Amino acid sequence: xxxxxxxxxxxxxxxxxxxxxxxxxxxxxxxxxxxxxxxxxxxxxxxxxxxxxxxxxxxxxxxxxxxxxxxxxxxxxxxxxxxxxxxxxxxxxxxxxxxxxxxxxxxxxxxxxxxxxxxxxxxxxxxxxxxxxxxxxxxxxxxxxxxxxxxxxxxxxxxxxxxxxxxxxxxxxxxxxxxxxxxxxxxxxxxxxxxxxxxxxxxxxxxxxxxxxxxxxxxxxxxxxxxxxxxxxxxxxxxxxxxxxxxxxxxxxxxxxxxxxxxxxxxxxxxxxxxxxxxxxxxxxxxxxxxxxxxxxxxxxxxxxxxxxxxxxxxxxxxxxxxxxxxxxxxxxxxxxxxxxxxxxxxxxxxxxxxxxxxxxxxxxxxxxxxxxxxxxxxxxxxxxxxxxxxxxxxxxxxxxxxxxxxxxxxxxxxxxxxxxxxxxxxxxxxxxxxxxxxxxxxxxxxxxxxxxxxxxxxxxxxxxxxxxxxxxxxxx
Amino acid sequence: xxxxxxxxxxxxxxxxxxxxxxxxxxxxxxxxxxxxxxxxxxxxxxxxxxxxxxxxxxxxxxxxxxxxxxxxxxxxxxxxxxxxxxxxxxxxxxxxxxxxxxxxxxxxxxxxxxxxxxxxxxxxxxxxxxxxxxxxxxxxxxxxxxxxxxxxxxxxxxxxxxxxxxxxxxxxxxxxxxxxxxxxxxxxxxxxxxxxxxxxxxxxxxxxxxxxxxxxxxxxxxxxxxxxxxxxxxxxxxxxxxxxxxxxxxxxxxxxxxxxxxxxxxxxxxxxxxxxxxxxxxxxxxxxxxxxxxxxxxxxxxxxxxxxxxxxxxxxxxxxxxxxxxxxxxxxxxxxxxxxxxxxxxxxxxxxxxxxxxxxxxxxxxxxxxxxxxxxxxxxxxxxxxxxxxxxxxxxxxxxxxxxxxxxxxxxxxxxxxxxxxxxxxxxxxxxxxxxxxxxxxxxxxxxxxxxxxxxxxxxxxxxxxxxxxxxxxxxx
Numbered sequence: 001x002x003x004x005x006x007x008x009x010x011x012x013x014x015x016x017x018x019x020x021x022x023x024x025x026x027x028x029x030x031x032x033x034x035x036x037x038x039x040x041x042x043x044x045x046x047x048x049x050x051x052x053x054x055x056x057x058x059x060x061x062x063x064x065x066x067x068x069x070x071x072x073x074x075x076x077x078x079x080x081x082x083x084x085x086x087x088x089x090x091x092x093x094x095x096x097x098x099x100x101x102x103x104x105x106x107x108x109x110x111x112x113x114x115x116x117x118x119x120x121x122x123x124x125x126x127x128x129x130x131x132x133x134x135x136x137x138x139x140x141x142x143x144x145x146x147x148x149x150x151x152x153x154x155x156x157x158x159x160x161x162x163x164x165x166x167x168x169x170x171x172x173x174x175x176x177x178x179x180x181x182x183x184x185x186x187x188x189x190x191x192x193x194x195x196x197x198x199x200x201x202x203x204x205x206x207x208x209x210x211x212x213x214x215x216x217x218x219x220x221x222x223x224x225x226x227x228x229x230x231x232x233x234x235x236x237x238x239x240x241x242x243x244x245x246x247x248x249x250x251x252x253x254x255x256x257x258x259x260x261x262x263x264x265x266x267x268x269x270x271x272x273x274x275x276x277x278x279x280x281x282x283x284x285x286x287x288x289x290x291x292x293x294x295x296x297x298x299x300x301x302x303x304x305x306x307x308x309x310x311x312x313x314x315x316x317x318x319x320x321x322x323x324x325x326x327x328x329x330x331x332x333x334x335x336x337x338x339x340x341x342x343x344x345x346x347x348x349x350x351x352x353x354x355x356x357x358x359x360x361x362x363x364x365x366x367x368x369x370x371x372x373x374x375x376x377x378x379x380x381x382x383x384x385x386x387x388x389x390x391x392x393x394x395x396x397x398x399x400x401x402x403x404x405x406x407x408x409x410x411x412x413x414x415x416x417x418x419x420x421x422x423x424x425x426x427x428x429x430x431x432x433x434x435x436x437x438x439x440x441x442x443x444x445x446x447x448x449x450x451x452x453x454x455x456x457x458x459x460x461x462x463x464x465x466x467x468x469x470x471x472x473x474x475x476x477x
Numbered sequence: 478x479x480x481x482x483x484x485x486x487x488x489x490x491x492x493x494x495x496x497x498x499x500x501x502x503x504x505x506x507x508x509x510x511x512x513x514x515x516x517x518x519x520x521x522x523x524x525x526x527x528x529x530x531x532x533x534x535x536x537x538x539x540x541x542x543x544x545x546x547x548x549x550x551x552x553x554x555x556x557x558x559x560x561x562x563x564x565x566x567x568x569x570x571x572x573x574x575x576x577x578x579x580x581x582x583x584x585x586x587x588x589x590x591x592x593x594x595x596x597x598x599x600x601x602x603x604x605x606x607x608x609x610x611x612x613x614x615x616x617x618x619x620x621x622x623x624x625x626x627x628x629x630x631x632x633x634x635x636x637x638x639x640x641x642x643x644x645x646x647x648x649x650x651x652x653x654x655x656x657x658x659x660x661x662x663x664x665x666x667x668x669x670x671x672x673x674x675x676x677x678x679x680x681x682x683x684x685x686x687x688x689x690x691x692x693x694x695x696x697x698x699x700x701x702x703x704x705x706x707x708x709x710x711x712x713x714x715x716x717x718x719x720x721x722x723x724x725x726x727x728x729x730x731x732x733x734x735x736x737x738x739x740x741x742x743x744x745x746x747x748x749x750x751x752x753x754x755x756x757x758x759x760x761x762x763x764x765x766x767x768x769x770x771x772x773x774x775x776x777x778x779x780x781x782x783x784x785x786x787x788x789x790x791x792x793x794x795x796x797x798x799x800x801x802x803x804x805x806x807x808x809x810x811x812x813x814x815x816x817x818x819x820x821x822x823x824x825x826x827x828x829x830x831x832x833x834x835x836x837x838x839x840x841x842x843x844x845x846x847x848x849x850x851x852x853x854x855x856x857x858x859x860x861x862x863x864x865x866x867x868x869x870x871x872x873x874x875x876x877x878x879x880x881x882x883x884x885x886x887x888x889x890x891x892x893x894x895x896x897x898x899x900x901x902x903x904x905x906x907x908x909x910x911x912x913x914x915x916x917x918x919x920x921x922x923x924x925x926x927x928x929x930x931x932x933x934x935x936x937x938x939x940x941x942x943x944x945x946x947x948x949x950x951x952x953x954x
Contacts, residue, residue: 182853183893192669286766416660
C-alpha cells in the first residue's frame with residue numbers, strides 16, 4: 001500500500017481513534033476563544049507519550065505544522081492552527097495527583113485549573129493562580145501562556161508555581177526540565193523558556209506544581225470612589241501601607257455602570273454616587289491578622305472612599321465578587337464588538353492611562369471600560385464597537401494600536417497574562433528591540449529547525465481585522 | 478601604530494584605568510572561592526555600558542574568552558577564567574535604588590546582597606533570598622547562579638524575585654528581558670534563561686527585583702532530637718501541619734559535634750544527649766499568628782524532640798543561629814579538606830540519604846557531616862579529608878561521585894543553589910539526558926556563536942582533582 005500524504009501515514013500509524021479527520025471535529029479544533037478559524041488536516045488525540053513522539057517524528061519528516069491545544073480558551077488565537085497541519089489535542093490528559101507531604105501537584109496538561117486548587121484545598125494546600133477562565137481552562141495552556149489572575153500581586157503567576165515540566169522538544173525528543181524539588185540549579189533553565197512560549201518550543205505532557213498552605217481565612221471588602229484616579233490613588237495607598245492584599249480589583253465607572261444596568265444592587269449602607277469607581281479587596285491569612293489589617297484598611301480609606309463595606313458573610317462576599325464577574329459580559333450592553341487588551345502599567349503611570357482612555361473615548365466616541373488587577377498593574381482595557389459599523393471597526397483598530405503605543409511609552413507591557421498569539425503580533429515590535437527578537441528567533445530555530453511547532457505565532461504580524469470571526473457559542477459563553 | 482594583539486587593542490580603546498594588566502590584579506581575578514586559578518590576560522573594570530559593548534565587540538572579533546565576575550564568592554569555579562582571556566569585573570557597579578511605591582529594587586550587579594535587604598527593610602519591605610554568603614556576595618552572581626538560601630521553601634530563590642534583567646548578549650547587543658512590572662507575557666522569556674546560566678549567555682548590567690512586605694515579627698526555635706531520622710521526620714511533620722516556617726535548618730550529629738567542640742553551649746533547660754541532631758526553625762508573620770503557631774509547633778514536637786526552646790530575646794535568637802553559622806568552619810576541626818555538595822532530595826528520600834552518608838562514613842573512614850535546608854530538601858553534604866593524604870583524596874573523590882549518583886537515583890538534584898561551574902561538571906550527565914544537554918548547547922550556540930562568554934563552564938567535564946588549590950585568604954575566610 002502506498003501512503004500518499006503525511007496525514008494518511010499518521011492515520012495508518014496511530015489509527016482512527018487517535019487521528020480524527022471528521023470535518024466537524026476538525027472545525028471545532030480550528031479556532032480558540034479568539035474565534036479565528038483555520039482548518040487543520042487532522043485532529044490528533046494522543047493516548048500516551050509514544051503517540052506524541054510518533055506525531056512529532058512524522059511532522060518533522062514531512063514538515064507538517066503541529067499546534068498543541070488544551071481547552072482552547074486562549075483569547076489571542078494562540079491555539080488556532082494558522083498554517084493547517086495537525087492539532088495535537090491534549091485536553092483528554094487529565095491525571096492529577098497531589099503529594100500532600102511534599103506540597104506538590106503532579107498534573108497532565110488537560111487538567112482544569114480550578115480542579116487543581118479544589119483538590120489541593122481538601123488537603124490544606126492551595127494553588128493560587130486563578131485566571132478568570134479557571135473553571136474551564138486547562139493547565140497546559142496556562143503554562144503555555146503563563147496565565148495570571150487576580151492573586152498575582154501577592155502570590156505570583158503560573159510561572160511562579162511550575163517546578164518541573166516534561167514533554168517533547170519540537171524535534172520529538174523527550175525531555176524533562178527541573179524536578180519535583182523546591183530547589184534546582186543544574187544546567188540551563190528551559191522550563192521557564194517553555195513557560196509562556198505559547199506552544200512554539202515544546203509539547204508539555206506533564207508538570208509538577210508547587211502548592212502553598214491554604215490561608216486560614218479570607219475577608220472581602222468593597223469600596224467606592226468618586227472617580228478612577230481617587231480609586232487608584234487609594235490602591236497605591238493600600239500597597240504603600242504594606243497591607244499586601246491577596247486580591248485588589250479595580251473597576252472604572254464605565255464598567256460599573258454596565259453591571260448596575262444589569263440590575264445588580266451594591267450593598268452599601270450609605271447613599272453613593274451613581275456608577276462610582278470601585279475597588280474590591282481581599283485580605284487573607286490568620287483570622288486575627290485579617291481583623292487587624294481590616295481596621296487599618298478602613299482607617300486608610302477615610303477621606304478617600306465614598307463608601308466602605310466588609311462582607312459580613314460568605315454569601316455577601318459572593319455578591320460583592322459578582323460585580324467584578326459580571327462586568328465583562330455586561331459590557332456587551334454597549335456594543336457587540338469588544339477588544340480586551342490585558343496591558344500592564346507601572347504604578348507611576350496609572351493616572352496617565354486613565355487620562356488616555358478617557359481622551360480616547362471622547363475623541364472616537366467608542367466606550368473604553370477598564371477593570372483589572374490594581375495591585376500588579378495588569379488592567380483590562382476594553383474598546384467597544386459595533387461589528388457591523390465599518391467606521392467603528394476602523395476606529396477600534398486604530399484605537400488599539402494607539403493604546404499599545406501609549407502603554408509602551410508609559411513603561412508598560414502589551415500583555416500581562418494572555419500572551420501574544422495572533423492578535424497581539426502587530427504590537428510585538430513596540431515591546432521588543434530587533435536584538436531581543438533576534439535572540440528569541442535564534443532560539444526558535446535552534447530548538448525547532450523544521451519550524452513545525454505552532455508556526456506563525458508571536459513573531460509574524462497577523463492582520464486580525466482581515467479575518468472573519470467564527471459565530472459559535474463556546475462552553476464558557 | 479600597529480596593534481599586535483587583542484588585549485593591546487582593548488587597552489588602546491579603553492585605557493589603563495579600565496584594562497588592568499598588573500600581575501597581582503590579574504592573579505586576584507584568576508579564581509573564585511573554589512580557588513582554581515587560571516590567569517586572564519587582562520582584568521577589565523568597565524565604567525559604563527559603552528565599555529561593556531566595546532569589550533564584547535572586540536572579544537567577538539578576535540574570539541577572546543570573556544568571564545564576567547562579581548565578588549567571586551562562587552564555590553564552584555564558575556567565575557574562574559578557565560580559558561584565559563578577559564575577566565569582566567562588575568563588582569564596582571553598585572547603584573541601588575528602591576521604589577517604595579512599587580515595591581521594587583533597581584540594582585546594578587555589584588550590589589552586595591545583604592545591602593538590598595537592609596535598604597528594603599528601612600522602608601518596610603524585604604528581599605528574602607539570603608545565601609549564607611549574603612554579607613559579601615554580589616547580586617549579579619546570585620542571579621547568574623540562581624542563589625538560594627535559608628528562606629527558599631517559604632519565599633523562593635533568587636529567580637523568584639527577578640522581574641527584569643538588562644545587559645548584553647554574547648554578541649554585544651544590548652537587551653532587556655522583562656520589565657519593572659509584576660506581570661509580563663510578551664515573547665520568549667530569556668530573563669529566566671539568563672538566570673542560572675552562570676555568565677555563559679549574557680552579561681548582566683542591571684536588574685529589577687521584587688520586594689515583599691517585611692514580616693511584622695519573627696520567632697526562633699531550637700529543637701534537639703536523638704538522631705537524624707527523628708529530626709527529619711519532625712521537619713516533615715512541621716510541613717505536614719502547614720506551619721510554613723520561613724526557615725527550617727537541619728544539623729546532623731556530626732555537624733553539631735564540631736560546633737560544640739568549639740565551645741558553644743546550647744541553651745536548653747533540660748539535660749540533653751551529647752551532640753544531638755538539631756532543627757532550627759523560624760516562623761514569621763503577624764505576632765499573634767506566630768504565638769498561635771508556636772503553640773502548635775511545641776505540641777507537635779512532644780514525643781519527637783528531646784528538647785525544645787523558643788528564643789526569649791533577639792540576643793538569644795542570635796545565639797541559636799550561631800550553632801548553624803559556626804558549623805561550616807568548625808568542620809575543619811575534623812580535617813583540612815572539605816567537599817561541600819549542595820544536593821537536593823525529595824522528602825520521601827531523606828532517610829535513604831542519611832543511611833547512605835552514614836554507610837559512606839563507615840566504609841571510607843571519612844566524616845560526612847550534613848546540614849541544610851530541611852524545608853526545601855537542599856542539604857549540604859560534606860566529605861572531610863586530609864589534603865596531604867593521597868589515599869584520603871582518592872577516597873573523597875570517589876565518595877563524591879558515589880554521592881552524586883545516589884542523589885540522582887533518589888530523585889534529587891546535584892545542585893540546589895551553587896550551580897555547576899567547574900566542580901560539578903563531571904556529574905552533569907547524571908542529571909540530564911543527551912537530548913536535554915543537546916537543547917542547552919543548541920541555545921548556547923545560537924546566542925554565542927563565537928563561544929566567547931565564560932567558556933568551558935557547566936558542560937565540559939573538568940577534573941578538579943588534577944588542579945592545585947590556591948592557598949589564599951579571601952575576605953570571607
